[in-house]
Amino acid sequence: MTIIAAEVHDVRFPTSRSLDGSDAMNVDPDYSAAYVILRTDAGDGLEGHGFTFTTGRGTEVVVAAIEALKGRIVGRSEGELCADTGALWRELVGDSQLRWIGPEKGVIHLATAALVNAVWDLAAKRAGKPLWKLLADMTPDELVAAIDFRYITDALSPNHARDMLADRAVTRAGREAIVVHDGYPAYTTSVGWLGYPDDKIQRLTEEALAAGWTRFKMKVGADLDDDIRRAGIVRAAIGPDQLLMMDANQRWDVDEAIDWMAALARFEPYWIEEPTSPDDILGHARIAREVAPIRVATGEHVHNRVMFKQFLQADGLSVCQVDACRLGGVNEVLAVLLLAARFGVPVCPHAGGVGLCELVQHLSVFDFIAVSGQLEGRMIEYVDHLHEHFVDPVEIRDGRYRVPMRPGYSAEMRRESLERFAFPAGEAWRG
Amino acid sequence: MTIIAAEVHDVRFPTSRSLDGSDAMNVDPDYSAAYVILRTDAGDGLEGHGFTFTTGRGTEVVVAAIEALKGRIVGRSEGELCADTGALWRELVGDSQLRWIGPEKGVIHLATAALVNAVWDLAAKRAGKPLWKLLADMTPDELVAAIDFRYITDALSPNHARDMLADRAVTRAGREAIVVHDGYPAYTTSVGWLGYPDDKIQRLTEEALAAGWTRFKMKVGADLDDDIRRAGIVRAAIGPDQLLMMDANQRWDVDEAIDWMAALARFEPYWIEEPTSPDDILGHARIAREVAPIRVATGEHVHNRVMFKQFLQADGLSVCQVDACRLGGVNEVLAVLLLAARFGVPVCPHAGGVGLCELVQHLSVFDFIAVSGQLEGRMIEYVDHLHEHFVDPVEIRDGRYRVPMRPGYSAEMRRESLERFAFPAGEAWRG
Numbered sequence: 001m002t003i004i005a006a007e008v009h010d011v012r013f014p015t016s017r018s019l020d021g022s023d024a025m026n027v028d029p030d031y032s033a034a035y036v037i038l039r040t041d042a043g044d045g046l047e048g049h050g051f052t053f054t055t056g057r058g059t060e061v062v063v064a065a066i067e068a069l070k071g072r073i074v075g076r077s078e079g080e081l082c083a084d085t086g087a088l089w090r091e092l093v094g095d096s097q098l099r100w101i102g103p104e105k106g107v108i109h110l111a112t113a114a115l116v117n118a119v120w121d122l123a124a125k126r127a128g129k130p131l132w133k134l135l136a137d138m139t140p141d142e143l144v145a146a147i148d149f150r151y152i153t154d155a156l157s158p159n160h161a162r163d164m165l166a167d168r169a170v171t172r173a174g175r176e177a178i179v180v181h182d183g184y185p186a187y188t189t190s191v192g193w194l195g196y197p198d199d200k201i202q203r204l205t206e207e208a209l210a211a212g213w214t215r216f217k218m219k220v221g222a223d224l225d226d227d228i229r230r231a232g233i234v235r236a237a238i239g240p241d242q243l244l245m246m247d248a249n250q251r252w253d254v255d256e257a258i259d260w261m262a263a264l265a266r267f268e269p270y271w272i273e274e275p276t277s278p279d280d281i282l283g284h285a286r287i288a289r290e291v292a293p294i295r296v297a298t299g300e301h302v303h304n305r306v307m308f309k310q311f312l313q314a315d316g317l318s319v320c321q322v323d324a325c326r327l328g329g330v331n332e333v334l335a336v337l338l339l340a341a342r343f344g345v346p347v348c349p350h351a352g353g354v355g356l357c358e359l360v361q362h363l364s365v366f367d368f369i370a371v372s373g374q375l376e377g378r379m380i381e382y383v384d385h386l387h388e389h390f391v392d393p394v395e396i397r398d399g400r401y402r403v404p405m406r407p408g409y410s411a412e413m414r415r416e417s418l419e420r421f422a423f424p425a426g427e428a429w430r431g
Numbered sequence: 432m433t434i435i436a437a438e439v440h441d442v443r444f445p446t447s448r449s450l451d452g453s454d455a456m457n458v459d460p461d462y463s464a465a466y467v468i469l470r471t472d473a474g475d476g477l478e479g480h481g482f483t484f485t486t487g488r489g490t491e492v493v494v495a496a497i498e499a500l501k502g503r504i505v506g507r508s509e510g511e512l513c514a515d516t517g518a519l520w521r522e523l524v525g526d527s528q529l530r531w532i533g534p535e536k537g538v539i540h541l542a543t544a545a546l547v548n549a550v551w552d553l554a555a556k557r558a559g560k561p562l563w564k565l566l567a568d569m570t571p572d573e574l575v576a577a578i579d580f581r582y583i584t585d586a587l588s589p590n591h592a593r594d595m596l597a598d599r600a601v602t603r604a605g606r607e608a609i610v611v612h613d614g615y616p617a618y619t620t621s622v623g624w625l626g627y628p629d630d631k632i633q634r635l636t637e638e639a640l641a642a643g644w645t646r647f648k649m650k651v652g653a654d655l656d657d658d659i660r661r662a663g664i665v666r667a668a669i670g671p672d673q674l675l676m677m678d679a680n681q682r683w684d685v686d687e688a689i690d691w692m693a694a695l696a697r698f699e700p701y702w703i704e705e706p707t708s709p710d711d712i713l714g715h716a717r718i719a720r721e722v723a724p725i726r727v728a729t730g731e732h733v734h735n736r737v738m739f740k741q742f743l744q745a746d747g748l749s750v751c752q753v754d755a756c757r758l759g760g761v762n763e764v765l766a767v768l769l770l771a772a773r774f775g776v777p778v779c780p781h782a783g784g785v786g787l788c789e790l791v792q793h794l795s796v797f798d799f800i801a802v803s804g805q806l807e808g809r810m811i812e813y814v815d816h817l818h819e820h821f822v823d824p825v826e827i828r829d830g831r832y833r834v835p836m837r838p839g840y841s842a843e844m845r846r847e848s849l850e851r852f853a854f855p856a857g858e859a860w861r862g
Contacts, residue, residue: 025527025530026527026528026531027527028527028528029527029528029531030528054531054532055527055528055531056528057499057526057528057529058496058499058528058529058531058532058539060495060499061492061495061496061499061532061538061539062532064491064492064495065489065492065538068488068489068491068492095488096456096457096458096459096460096486097457097459097460097461097486097487097488097489098488098489099456100457100460100485100486100489101485101489101492101493101537101538101541102537103681103709103732104710105536105537105710105734106532106533106536106537106538106539106540107492107496107532107537107538107539108489108492108537108538109537110532150684150708151684151685151707151708151710151711151714152684153684153685153686154684154685154686154714154717250534253581253582253583253584253585254582254584254585255584255585276582277581277582277737278534279535279536279582279734279735279737279738279741280582280737280740280741281712281713281741282712282741282744282745283582283585283737283741286585301534303536303710304710306708306710306711306714307710309711310710310711310712310713310714313713314713
C-alpha cells in the first residue's frame with residue numbers, strides 16, 4: 001500500500017469574536033489548524049489525519065511548510081513508513097536545505113508535527129487501536145527505535161531509555177486496567193480567560209465546581225490589580241482545598257515575574273505557567289528558585305527535546321507541559337516523556353487550543369501505562385470549546401478524561417467542519 | 432512619503448553543483464535569499480532592499496511569512512517607520528496571532544529580519560550614509576530606543592546600555608578614523624569546504640596565504656580520519672603562527688564533541704564552531720569547559736537575543752557569531768552587540784552565505800566605533816563567492832574588509848541577478 005496523497009487544509013475558527021482563549025499575549029486568537037489528510041491506495045478508505053495547532057494568521061505559512069515537506073511521504077509505502085517512524089522523523093527534520101529555516105523549531109517543526117501525527121493516526125487505525133494502545137503494545141526496543149536521541153544523549157542514552165521502559169513493561173497491564181476504569185485526572189482552563197468579565201468568571205467557576213472539577217486555571221499577567229481581584233473571585237469560589245493554577249503566557253521579564261508572583265502568592269497558586277520567554281531556561285530556573293513552593297510550569301512553546309532536556313537539567317520547570325504539535329509529533333513527545341521521567345518531573349500536557357485535548361489524552365494515558373507509572377501530580381488540561389468538530393471528541397466525567405477507545409489518534413475533524421471553517425473560502429469566513 | 436509596495440523575491444544560486452558552502456550538516460546548499468524591495472511614492476527612486484539568507488528549499492516558506500508580515504509596513508509613512516524602528520520591531524514580533532508560529536524564531540523571525548533590514552537600508556539611503564555610519568551617528572538614547580529589552584533586562588537594562596554607549600561616545604570619532612583607514616580584520620572560510628578534495632584545499636590555502644590572509648577556517652565533523660588529514664594539510668600550509676578555526680556545523684552530541692576535539696587539539700584550533708545543537712546552551716557550556724583553551728564559537732543558528740543572553744550567562748560561548756538575518760534584523764543585532772560587550776565577549780559575525788559579508792561588515796564597524804571599542808579577538812568571516820551579484824560588494828585588502836562608503840546596508844542585489852536566479856522561473860533554473 002502506497003501513500004498517494006497528502007491533502008493540506010487551512011482551518012480557522014473565529015474564536016476571537018467571543019475572546020475564548022484570550023490571555024496576556026494571545027489577546028484575540030482564532031483557534032486554527034494546519035491540517036493534513038493522508039490517503040492510500042488500499043481501497044479501504046482508511047486515512048491518516050494530523051494537524052498542528054495555530055492561532056489564525058500565519059496558518060497559511062505552516063501550510064506552505066507542510067507542502068515543502070510532504071514529498072517525503074507521498075509516494076512511499078505505508079507499511080514502510082509506519083514500521084519505522086523513527087527513520088521518517090530523522091528524514092523530515094534532517095532535510096539538508098530545509099533545516100536551515102529551523103532547525104527543529106518554529107514553522108518547519110510545526111509542519112513536521114502535522115505530518116508525523118498523521119502517519120501515527122494512520123498506523124493506529126491500520127492496527128485497529130487507539131494511539132495510546134498502539135504505543136503501549138510496543139516493546140521497549142520498538143519505542144527506543146522511534147526516538148531520535150540526537151543532542152540528548154548527555155542526559156538520556158538509548159540504553160538507559162530501554163532500561164526504564166523495560167522496568168515498567170511487566171506492570172503495564174495493571175495500569176492499563178486502572179486508567180481505562182478510572183479515567184485520567186484533568187483540570188479546566190475554561191473558567192478564567194483573560195477577556196472574560198468578573199461575573200462570567202464567577203459563574204463559570206461555580207458551574208465547573210458543580211460539574212465535578214477540582215482543579216482550575218486562570219490567566220494572569222496583564223494587570224496586577226485585575227489579577228488580584230480575579231484570583232480572589234476564583235479562590236473564594238473554589239475554597240482552600242482545590243487547586244488553582246495561574247498562567248502568564250510569557251508576559252513578564254524575570255524580575256517582574258518574581259515580584260508579580262510575590263503579590264499573588266497569598267492565593268496559593270499550585271503553579272505559575274509560562275512566567276517569561278519560553279526560550280529562557282536560565283530565567284525560569286531563577287524564577288523557580290525565587291517563587292518556591294509555587295511550581296513553575298512550561299512547555300506549550302518549548303520547541304524541541306533539546307530545550308526540554310535543558311529545562312530539566314537546570315531545574316527550570318517542575319511541571320512539564322509537553323505539546324503534541326509544538327514538538328515534532330509523537331516521536332519527539334516520546335523522547336520528552338522519557339526525559340521527564342528520567343528527571344522525576346510530572347508531565348501535564350498543554351491542551352489549550354483546538355484538538356489538543358483530543359491528542360494529548362493518548363500521550364498521558366501511554367505515559368502512565370509505560371513510562372512514568374504514576375498519576376501523582378499528573379493532570380491533563382481541558383478547555384471546553386470546539387470539540388464538536390471532531391469525529392471522536394474527548395469525553396470528560398467528574399473532572400477526568402475517559403480513555404479513548406476508537407482506533408487512531410482522535411485527530412480527525414468532521415468533513416463539514418473542515419469545509420465550513422476553511423480559510424478564507426469557507427462559509428464561516430465569507431463576507 | 433509612504434511605503435507603497437513590498438516586492439518579495441525567491442532568489443536561489445545553484446551552489447550545490449560545485450559544493451561551495453558544503454559542510455557536515457549542509458551537504459548541498461543552494462545559497463538563496465528571501466528578498467524584499469520596499470518602494471515609496473517619493474519619486475526619487477530610493478528603495479529599501481533587505482533579505483534573509485536561506486539554503487534552497489524552504490525559501491518559498493520564508494517568502495510566505497514575509498507576505499504575512501508586510502502589511503505592517505506597506506501603506507505606512509516612511510518617515511515614521513524610519514524614525515522609530517524600535518516600535519516597528521516590537522509590532523512585527525508582537526503580532527498576537529503570528530507570534531504563535533514563532534515566537535521570535537525560525538521562519539517568522541527570518542521574515543522579520545528581511546523586512547527590518549530593508550527598512551534600515553532605506554533609512555540609511557535616505558540619510559545618505561552607509562548603515563554603520565547612520566548607527567554610529569545615533570545618540571545613546573536613540574540606539575537604546577531601537578532595542579527591545581523584553582526578556583533581557585535581568586542581564587542588561589536600558590539604563591545600563593545607555594551608560595555603556597555613553598562611555599564610548601566621546602571617543603567614537605577616533606575609532607572611526609582608524610577603521611576607515613585600516614579596514615576591519617577578517618578570516619577566510621573559502622579554503623576548507625567539506626566537499627572539496629585535499630588538493631583543492633591545499634591549493635586554496637596557499638593562494639589565500641599569498642593574498643595576505645592570516646586566519647583560516649575549515650569544516651570538520653563528518654569523519655575524524657578525514658578531519659585529521661585535512662587539518663594536517665591546512666596547518667602545514669599556514670605554519671604554526673596563523674590562526675586555524677574549525678567548524679562542525681552542529682554535527683555532534685555533547686560527549687562526542689569533547690572526544691572529537693581532543694583528537695584535533697594537536698592542530699591547535701583557535702575555536703571550535705557549532706560543536707552541537709545551537710539550542711543547547713548548557714551543552715555548549717560543558718564543551719567549553721572540557722575543550723579549553725580551545726574557544727567555543729556559535730551564533731549563526733542562535734535564534735534571538737534571549738538565547739544569546741543565556742549563552743553569555745552560562746559561559747556557553749567565548750566568541751559571539753551574530754548573524755544579520757537569523758536574528759530579527761538590525762534592531763536585535765544591536766541588543767546582542769551590547770549583551771556581548773556587557774559580558775566581555777568578542778563578536779565575530781557569521782558571514783558564510785550569500786550577501787552576509789555585505790551586511791555584517793556594517794555591524795562590526797559600528798561595534799568597534801560605538802560598542803566594544805576594541806579589535807582584539809575580533810574578525811569578520813569572509814567567503815569569496817557570489818559577491819558579483821551585489822551593487823556594492825565587499826572589498827577585501829590584505830585580509831581585511833575595507834569600510835563600505837555607499838549609502839545603505841550594501842544589501843542590494845543587481846536587478847539582472849534577481850531575474851536570472853529567480854526561483855523557479857529564472858534562466859538559471861529553467862530546464
